[in-house]
Amino acid sequence: MxxxxxHDDGSGTLKYAINLSxxxxxxxxxxxxxxxxxxxxxxxxxxxxxxxxxxxTLILQNGISNISxxxxxxxxxxxxxxxxxxxxxxxxxxxxxxxxxxxxKTISESNFxxxxxxxxxxxxxxxSIATNKLNGITENDLSLLKTGTYTSITRFDRGVERxxxxxxxxxxxKKALMLRADTYTLKEKPSLLENTIYLIPx
Amino acid sequence: xxxxxxxxxxxxxxxTFLSAQKSETLIPKDAVTVFSINNINxxxxxxxxxxxxxxxxxxxHQELFDGSxxxxxxxxxxxxxxxxxxxxxxxxxxxxxxxxxFGIKNKQQLFSVFDDFEVxxxxxxxxxxxxxxxxxxxxxxxxxxxxIRVEPSMESIDQVTDSIWYARGNENPYDYYEEVNExxxxxxxxxxxxxxxxxxxxxxxxxxxxxxxxxxxxxQLVLQREQLDKILIQLFxxxxxxxxxxxxxxxxxxxxxxGIFYMDNARNIDKxxxxxxxxxxxxxxxxxxxxxxxxxLILGDLLLKDxxxxxxxxxxYGEKLGSIYTEMNSSQFDKQVLKYIPESSTAYFxxxxxxxxxxxxxxxxxxxxxxxxxxxxxxxxxxxxxLLNEFVNKDALFGTYKGSMFGSFNGIKKIKTKKIEFFYxxxxxxxxxxxxxxxxxxPIFTVGFSIERNDIPExxxxxxxxxxxxxxxxxxxxxxxxxxxxxAPLYMINKNGLFIFTNDQDLALNHALxxxxxxxxxxxxxxxxxxxxxxxxxxxxxxxxxxxxxxLSPKQNEMIESLRGKSGSLELRSxxxxxxxxxxxxxxxxxxxxxxxxxxxxxxxxxYVVSK
Numbered sequence: 001m002x003x004x005x006x007h008d009d010g011s012g013t014l015k016y017a018i019n020l021s022x023x024x025x026x027x028x029x030x031x032x033x034x035x036x037x038x039x040x041x042x043x044x045x046x047x048x049x050x051x052x053x054x055x056x057t058l059i060l061q062n063g064i065s066n067i068s069x070x071x072x073x074x075x076x077x078x079x080x081x082x083x084x085x086x087x088x089x090x091x092x093x094x095x096x097x098x099x100x101x102x103x104x105k106t107i108s109e110s111n112f113x114x115x116x117x118x119x120x121x122x123x124x125x126x127x128s129i130a131t132n133k134l135n136g137i138t139e140n141d142l143s144l145l146k147t148g149t150y151t152s153i154t155r156f157d158r159g160v161e162r163x164x165x166x167x168x169x170x171x172x173x174k175k176a177l178m179l180r181a182d183t184y185t186l187k188e189k190p191s192l193l194e195n196t197i198y199l200i201p202x
Numbered sequence: 203x204x205x206x207x208x209x210x211x212x213x214x215x216x217x218t219f220l221s222a223q224k225s226e227t228l229i230p231k232d233a234v235t236v237f238s239i240n241n242i243n244x245x246x247x248x249x250x251x252x253x254x255x256x257x258x259x260x261x262x263h264q265e266l267f268d269g270s271x272x273x274x275x276x277x278x279x280x281x282x283x284x285x286x287x288x289x290x291x292x293x294x295x296x297x298x299x300x301x302x303x304f305g306i307k308n309k310q311q312l313f314s315v316f317d318d319f320e321v322x323x324x325x326x327x328x329x330x331x332x333x334x335x336x337x338x339x340x341x342x343x344x345x346x347x348x349x350i351r352v353e354p355s356m357e358s359i360d361q362v363t364d365s366i367w368y369a370r371g372n373e374n375p376y377d378y379y380e381e382v383n384e385x386x387x388x389x390x391x392x393x394x395x396x397x398x399x400x401x402x403x404x405x406x407x408x409x410x411x412x413x414x415x416x417x418x419x420x421x422q423l424v425l426q427r428e429q430l431d432k433i434l435i436q437l438f439x440x441x442x443x444x445x446x447x448x449x450x451x452x453x454x455x456x457x458x459x460x461g462i463f464y465m466d467n468a469r470n471i472d473k474x475x476x477x478x479x480x481x482x483x484x485x486x487x488x489x490x491x492x493x494x495x496x497x498x499l500i501l502g503d504l505l506l507k508d509x510x511x512x513x514x515x516x517x518x519y520g521e522k523l524g525s526i527y528t529e530m531n532s533s534q535f536d537k538q539v540l541k542y543i544p545e546s547s548t549a550y551f552x553x554x555x556x557x558x559x560x561x562x563x564x565x566x567x568x569x570x571x572x573x574x575x576x577x578x579x580x581x582x583x584x585x586x587x588x589l590l591n592e593f594v595n596k597d598a599l600f601g602t603y604k605g606s607m608f609g610s611f612n613g614i615k616k617i618k619t620k621k622i623e624f625f626y627x628x629x630x631x632x633x634x635x636x637x638x639x640x641x642x643x644x645p646i647f648t649v650g651f652s653i654e655r656n657d658i659p660e661x662x663x664x665x666x667x668x669x670x671x672x673x674x675x676x677x678x679x680x681x682x683x684x685x686x687x688x689x690a691p692l693y694m695i696n697k698n699g700l701f702i703f704t705n706d707q708d709l710a711l712n713h714a715l716x717x718x719x720x721x722x723x724x725x726x727x728x729x730x731x732x733x734x735x736x737x738x739x740x741x742x743x744x745x746x747x748x749x750x751x752x753x754l755s756p757k758q759n760e761m762i763e764s765l766r767g768k769s770g771s772l773e774l775r776s777x778x779x780x781x782x783x784x785x786x787x788x789x790x791x792x793x794x795x796x797x798x799x800x801x802x803x804x805x806x807x808x809x810y811v812v813s814k
Contacts (some may be wrong), residue, residue, distance in 0.1 A: 001624060001633070003633075014424060017624070018480055019624060021620075021621040021622040021623035021640075022619075022640045022642070023642065024620075024621070024642070024687065024689045025617070025619060025642040025643075025686075025689045026618055026642065026689065028687030029687055031304060032687075036519060047343070053532060074688065075621070075622050077622055092205060109249050151624070151633075153633075155630050155631075171630055171631050171632070172629040172630065176630070176631045178626065178631045
């Protein structure tokens with residue numbers, strides 16, 4: 001689930017949550033292994049270290065503040081939240097931080113650019129780094145994706161005039177949009193969550 | 203006329219037998235594991251593409267298989283199907299060797315399929331011709347070929363390289379790694395690391411002088427050549443090979459079966475790097491361990507029948523180890539266990555040993571070996587063991603855990619778990635969280651142990667129940683909530699002289715006293731009972747194809763993968779254990795019209811994965 005709030009001045013808040021609680025048995029059984037499909041399975045301690053490094057790295061990035069990460073290793077729910085001064089600084093800060101923690105020096109800007117904002121129109125999609133990860137899921141596990149959902153919420157200070165994605169739902173006060181899809185369909189069609197949102201002029 | 207016919211047939215068989223001896227005489231004496239396929243006619247129609255998809259082919263000589271081998275069969279490669287096809291592996295102190303030996307009918311065809319080989323000059327090897335392709339070496343002599351690869355161990359390469367490197371007055375080639383700051387917290391440090399991490403030691407100023415990695419590559423080549431020379435001289439000049447080294451291997455080759463298996467565990471122990479501590483610090487104890495393992499050998503026959511492949515295994519050992527095994531396996535079969543294996547079970551095993559007798563014999567055999575050792579630490583350990591032996595109540599200990607056990611896999615069932623759901627206000631899209639019921643697939647296992655003192659686990663569970671509300675006495679069984687992966691309950695049944703752990707709610711709730719008429723049928727019952735210390739039965743299709751690989755270790759997964767997609771059943775039986783040997787019989791029964799050769803390879807592959 002992601003929730004993006006964008007204020008009129010371009011600053012805002014990003015919330016991101018991963019909820020694996022309905023797969024507790026599977027996640028726990030994978031964590032009990034040394035490796036799976038030829039890849040090392042990290043221990044909980046190693047995951048905690050990575051999360052901590054991510055947080056420390058992100059704190060140092062320009063335009064990003066109030067970072068909060070909560071980790072629940074019983075239900076496997078992870079929540080991330082941060083404030084940003086501009087969309088561009090948010091994307092750049094996240095790209096650099098992910099590059100460092102993933103040791104993938106080749107994460108290009110295009111792979112990490114999923115938002116564009118000009119104070120009237122917001123264009124959003126799903127970062128290709130996320131959809132690329134979905135492509136790596138093996139055939140056996142694909143059916144499990146059908147039981148998962150992805151929810152994307154976008155909030156503004158002022159009302160939404162119109163939007164391109166017909167699957168979007170507008171809130172009662174017209175200041176928020178929600179899009180929901182199952183993770184399997186999202187893997188098959190990453191453009192499902194793409195949207196261009198036009199705001200009522202000031 | 204009849205006599206003439208017999209003489210003629212005998213002549214034919216003798217000449218076939220003699221020509222069939224060629225390829226196996228090229229197996230180096232350092233080979234400790236050998237698969238020898240006698241009836242390789244079975245493999246004629248199997249494509250090389252299919253052959254190299256097996257694990258036992260994957261590890262060796264991969265570079266040989268390219269465009270020129272694609273779509274070809276072994277027949278296209280000019281192999282002589284009247285000779286054996288032998289696969290071998292061996293480990294020496296400083297290197298590993300692996301390869302094949304086989305007969306060649308048409309050399310031209312062989313080189314048209316394996317077209318990367320180039321002939322190389324080699325000191326006189328009694329007319330043997332040597333060809334090379336990358337790290338693979340092909341040696342041909344008199345219609346038989348040896349394809350061999352020698353890999354020096356990393357330790358030996360490093361040792362020699364370091365020795366030369368430092369003797370030349372060089373400094374640590376990797377010094378700069380120490381300067382890398384691991385706390386990568388800002389962009390500047392991160393960028394510096396990007397440049398450093400993938401670097402190799404710098405090239406030297408003098409282009410004729412090698413840097414560390416270049417030197418290491420050269421050392422590797424020299425060590426490879428040195429070991430290869432040694433092996434080839436043994437084989438082609440001294441005419442020394444595994445057949446001459448071990449008459450037991452020679453005898454095994456004479457068996458009229460489709461294939462044989464040979465694994466010299468005593469030599470495996472000898473070369474085991476895990477025992478370096480004993481070798482260097484406690485040499486006399488190491489010698490004793492060697493003596494204990496002397497004669498430890500596994501021999502196997504592969505037999506192809508109409509609808510099954512059988513693998514008859516003999517595990518041989520020395521007298522001392524044999525005396526422990528004999529005592530260990532002198533146990534009465536516990537019939538109670540079969541009550542708890544349902545007829546619907548797709549995989550189950552019984553393991554029947556007497557741990558107390560094994561302990562007493564092991565104490566008698568091993569303690570004198572340890573007592574001879576003058577090392578202070580060993581002496582303290584001996585004292586501790588002696589005192590424990592005196593003070594511990596062995597009746598209670600071995601009454602609680604006798605050693606016999608059983609296990610069964612009863613399919614995949616949905617189990618109830620809890621999940622956290624995110625829910626959304628339909629007007630504001632504000633969200634909250636709530637706990638909800640969930641279902642997840644879980645393989646259902648049951649493992650049970652024979653027990654005399656069932657009062658002891660009862661005591662433990664009673665006290666655990668007072669410590670935590672998660673452990674509950676449910677009358678016929680105990681329930682430990684969220685014990686499995688912090689999500690699913692574990693049930694414990696303490697009945698009928700058995701202590702059973704299971705995640706099968708149906709077994710705990712409805713069959714705590716056994717499945718009765720729903721337990722395995724009489725035929726299966728008798729098969730398990732008649733078998734020696736071990737019996738296992740597995741329906742390949744319904745078990746392995748559904749088995750969740752997330753729950754197994756990589757090695758176990760390799761074994762499962764080697765059988766996944768197949769049908770049929772596997773049955774493992776053991777014989778009575780004697781002081782010299784234990785026999786095991788693995789039968790892979792199949793239905794359908796698949797090629798027999800493929801089934802044979804499937805089984806070889808599974809055995810390879812298990813034994814490597």
